Each structure stands twice: as structure tokens, then as C-alpha cells.
Amino acid sequence: MAAIYGDLAGKVVLVTGGGSGIGEAIVRRFAEQNCKVAFIDIAREASEALADELAGKGHRVRFEHADLRDIAALRAAIARIAAALGPVEVLINNAAHDERHxxxxxxxxxxxERIAVNLKHQFFAAQAVLPGMQEARQGVIVNFGSISWMIGQGGMAAYTACKSAVLGLTRSLARDYGPYNIRVNAIAPGWIMTQRQIDKWLTPEALRELEQRQCLKRKIMPDEVARFTVFLASEEASACTNQQYVVDGGWI
Incomplete structure (x- = not known):
């Protein structure tokens, strides 16, 4: 049974890339906290199914369809969310795409295009919600990075460049907006067993490497990242800002 944080009840939470994978797990966990949860995703069918499922359970969930590489569409989606639910109080910049190249x-x-899908939208989503957080003199932003650049992973230099830049973005925003009681942190997941990861890369050889390199000799699941994300957004983490937290089962 996951913890329930009473201070999160009724908060307006926005999750980018919330229709599948880690983002879906995050949407589900914030819904269980009785938050007003909005998420933006490019995959319409899966996202609508998720929103309908959670609404059917009595949760307040809103899906906005947008391609996050289109900053005008991102801004418009955030404006619609604020009009429907109120100013965003918690932003989870989760969306990314780890295509090899x-x-x-x-x-x-x-x-x-890789910069647009993995980094640029994080800044502009934050830019869009920060005025409301400043006015309220409180807010939480969690930017998603990756351990890929920390372990020197090859085969996707543009992706690892973006994910290392997330830490710089996080620390700059935390410094600028800390005086408004806005906390900004990053989460760097390891190899998390989303369906995409399982389908594309979970070979016997890869599983042997996981078991060799992780301290925990098991698969790390999306919900484990989601639960930590919810904690970081709650007042239980009220003094935590300007940091990157690794959730990787002890890979690095």
C-alpha cells in the first residue's frame, strides 16, 4: 500500500508524456492522491483510455492531446488545463524518447528534433506554469533526466546530451525560483521496465548485464519511480530542491 500525502489532495498536477510508461504510472499515483491530474501526450488512443479508466474510478483526470515538439500547442494545452482545473501547482516534466542513433x-x-522531444519542452512547460506558482508563492517542478549520461552510454549522443542538460536546467530554475518557495528537482531513472523497454531491449544478454550491474538483482518497475515522484512533490520533501535523485536499483 503506497503512502497517501494529505497535502497533495486537490492539487493541480500536470504530467507530460502521461499516456504510457513511467508517465502513466505517475498519473495513476497522483490520481490516487486525490489530485486534479492533467496529462499531455501525443498518443491519443492510449491516453483517452487511461483518462476514461481513471475517471470511471471517480478520479478527476484531464487528457490534452499535443505534440510537445510544437511549443505553441504545448502552451495552448497548458492554458486549457489551467482554465479547466486551475493553475498548475505541480509540474512533472516526464516526456522523452530514447531513440538510438x-x-x-x-x-x-x-x-x-531530438532536442525538441527530450529537452526543449521541459523549459517551456516550466515557463508556462511558473507565473502561477510565483503568484501562489509555492510550487513543485520535477524534471526527468536519465542515468544514461552518467554511465557513459553510447549509441544515442543527442539523447544523452539532452538528459545531462536536464540537471543544468533544474539547478538554474531552482536557484531563480527558490525565493518564491518553488522547489525544482530532477529524477534520473535507470533501466525501468516499461513495456517499450521490454519489447525493444530486454534480451537475455541485457538481463544478464542488469543483474551484474544493479545492486538490486531484479527489474525496477515504473510504479517505483512514480511513488518516489509523488513523495518529491509532497510536503514530506519540503526542504528538497536543486537536486537530482537517482532511481536505478543501484546501477551507478
Whole structure:
């Protein structure tokens, strides 16, 4: 049974990339906290099914369809969420896409697209919600990074560049907005067993590497990241800001 944090009840929470994977687990956990949960995703069918399921259980959940690479669409979606639910009080910048790419094949256009899908929207989502948080003199932003750049993972240089940049973005925002009692942290997941990861990369060889490198000799699941995310958004973590927290089963 996961912890319930009474201070989160009624809070307006926005999760990017909330339709599947870690984002879906985060949406579910915030819904269980009796938050007003909004999420943005490009995958309409799965996202609508999730929103309908949670609404059927009595939770207040709103799905907005948008391609986060389109900043105008992102801003419009956030404006609709604020109009329907109120100003965003907790922002979870989760959306990303870890597509592999060989360095010799990367074009300027592909590089820009990888930046757009993995980093750029985090800044502009924060920019959109920060005025409301400043007015309220409180708020929480959690940006999702990755351990990939910390372990020197190859085969996706644009992705690891973005994920290392998340820490710099996090620390800058935490410094600028701390005087308004706005906390900004990053979470760096390890290899989390989303369905995408299982389908694409969970080979016997990869599983042996996991068992060798992780301290915990088991798979780490999306809900384990979600539960930590909820904790970080709660007042139980009221003095935590300007930090990156690793959730990886002890890989690094």
C-alpha cells in the first residue's frame, strides 16, 4: 500500500508524456492522491483510455492531446488545463524518447528534433506554469533526466546530451525560483521496465548485464519511480530542491 500525502489532495498536477510508461504510472499515483491530474501526450488512443479508466474510478483526470515538439500547442494545452482545473501547482516534466542513433548518421535536422522531444519542452512547460506558482508563492517542478549520461552510454549522443542538460536546467530554475518557495528537482531513472523497454531491449544478454550491474538483482518497475515522484512533490520533501535523485536499483 503506497503512502497517501494529505497535502497533495486537490492539487493541480500536470504530467507530460502521461499516456504510457513511467508517465502513466505517475498519473495513476497522483490520481490516487486525490489530485486534479492533467496529462499531455501525443498518443491519443492510449491516453483517452487511461483518462476514461481513471475517471470511471471517480478520479478527476484531464487528457490534452499535443505534440510537445510544437511549443505553441504545448502552451495552448497548458492554458486549457489551467482554465479547466486551475493553475498548475505541480509540474512533472516526464516526456522523452530514447531513440538510438549512430553519430555519423545524425543530421542537423535530426539533432534539433531530438532536442525538441527530450529537452526543449521541459523549459517551456516550466515557463508556462511558473507565473502561477510565483503568484501562489509555492510550487513543485520535477524534471526527468536519465542515468544514461552518467554511465557513459553510447549509441544515442543527442539523447544523452539532452538528459545531462536536464540537471543544468533544474539547478538554474531552482536557484531563480527558490525565493518564491518553488522547489525544482530532477529524477534520473535507470533501466525501468516499461513495456517499450521490454519489447525493444530486454534480451537475455541485457538481463544478464542488469543483474551484474544493479545492486538490486531484479527489474525496477515504473510504479517505483512514480511513488518516489509523488513523495518529491509532497510536503514530506519540503526542504528538497536543486537536486537530482537517482532511481536505478543501484546501477551507478
Amino acid at each position: 549512430a553519430t555519423p548518421e545524425v543530421t542537423p535536422e535530426y539533432w534539433d
